[in-house]
Amino acid sequence: MFPHLLQRIISFGTDEKMEQAAVNRIRQINIFYMILVAMLCFSLFWASLTGISILVMESSISLLVILGAYFLFPPSRKPEQSSFLVLVICALLFLTNYLFDLKIDASVVIAFYLLFPLAAVTINGRYGIIVPVVLGVITLAFNSMPFVNEGIHLDLFNSLIFFSGYTMVIIISIFIERSNRELFIRLSSSKDQAESEIVEKDEFISRLSHKLRTSLSNITLINNLVHDDRLSSEQQDLMETLKASTNNLIEDVNNIVEIASPGIIDYKKSIISFDLTRILDEAEGILKSGISGSEEVNIERSDHITHYLIGDPGLLRSLMVNIVKGLSIYKHNQEPVELKIENLRESPSQVRLRFRFRVESELGPDLVTYIDELNRSRGHQSSNLSNAHNLLVESEGALTAKSDGQAAVLYFFQDFTKDPTRSVVEPAQEPQRDSFHKKGIALKNATVLLVEDNVINQKIVLLSLKNQVNQIDVAAHGKEALEMFGLKQYDLILMDIMMPVMDGIVATKKIREIESTSDQHIPIIAVTANALAGDRENCLAAGVDDYIAKPFSAEVLIKKMKKLLT
Incomplete structure (x- = not known):
């Protein structure tokens, strides 16, 4: 006590x-x-x-x-x-x-x-x-x-002794202070250097993983293109050996990804008008389609928002996904995470919302300690909660943790501007969204836009899909994809992420901004070699409908395309 x-x-x-x-x-x-x-x-x-x-x-x-x-x-x-x-x-x-x-x-x-x-x-x-x-x-x-x-x-003798000693203590104090200051500077420099080295290492592994995955994806797709009935028995054995070796190499690359995952997501801000309900639904969909397992979240709303909001929906979507996933390790049962959205302050033009996440857990003090460590260390760690912390820091927000002994609680605040030109439609009156592609269209008859900067990758994807899709247009980068998107109506977009001129994240966000003024929604699949921790969530938060990491098989890609078109 x-x-x-x-x-x-x-x-x-x-x-x-x-x-x-x-x-x-x-x-x-x-x-x-x-x-x-x-x-x-x-x-x-x-x-x-x-x-x-x-x-x-x-x-x-x-x-x-x-x-x-x-x-x-x-x-x-x-x-x-x-x-x-x-x-x-x-x-x-x-x-x-x-x-x-x-x-x-x-x-x-x-x-x-x-x-x-x-x-x-x-x-x-x-x-x-x-x-x-x-x-x-x-x-x-x-x-x-x-x-x-x-x-x-003091007399002369004693005062001489006293003030000599006092002067000596002052000199020693100055020396100690200078030594401490130099030590602090060295430690700060060492810390900055260590953090810089970690970032450089993560960037190197990210680039290496991207190059390896791109090449392995091409090898895998070419293997699938070679029909076994054209080969002799000896050639079939060689192809099987090649496939097995490729799979082993893929496993090794995946191990590299598990060991070295950068903890900081490079998130690009995008301010648009959006429907909060739709963003929450999209985040729930991302959580339910997680590759590491489905995450459930119960949403309770007391915000009474009647207008579209102007803000960064991608940021909000990513925060929700990362926090729910991060809290999953603190749950002691299978109960879903509870999210309560409250309207704390509202004016005719502005609104402040609080997003409060809660899980039944006895590990609340551990969560408080971890969030405190993130704040102290500027978030240089690799986890979903660290990703959420970093995103909030970039947007001048903060992630706060509390514990009442029986539950762990996380919350943050977001300020939005009301869009006076657009009101939220009640569910009974809401028009059918995505009417453009909800009617369903066969993959064979679909018009597909492939956004890929690498000519070899373009060729291999086109060869893999030539018997499945009749019409595939190719864009070399995000800017060209936007121009083509404005001139032609597409049923589906295959979007690479790492490209020159304009990357796939920015291109996807701009497409979603254009769509926000209409009821159209073109399915976008991120086809990328970016497969480190946070890359999938980053892509989904930008607005893609699905994500496939290289290397992949043509069958998996075709299955995802059919699912989004029907």
């Missing part, structure tokens, strides 16, 4: 969003204030018992001044002023007890004098040494002056 209370007092005014250096600084100042208050309280108590009225008065006034300084200049908001002010107050206390006889033992006063420079540089850095230096000069100047009720007045 007492250690917990002490920790709360020391950490008073700190926030989980603060940098660790700022938190340590506030704690140091709080400790200094706490020690000073404790000493003054003890002095007041002892003086009251012994009847030393002058000491009672000094302790009372000093205590009031200290408390007033703390609340007028709180360390959490004004650390520089607060730390400097408490040092000045301490210096005045020491000087008063040195010059006047307040019934405090001289050895105690001198001991505090000698410790003061070390304390000053601890809480106020190199500028903190100014106060002890000024205190030493003033004390030396007044040492030989006569005072009424004078206190400690």
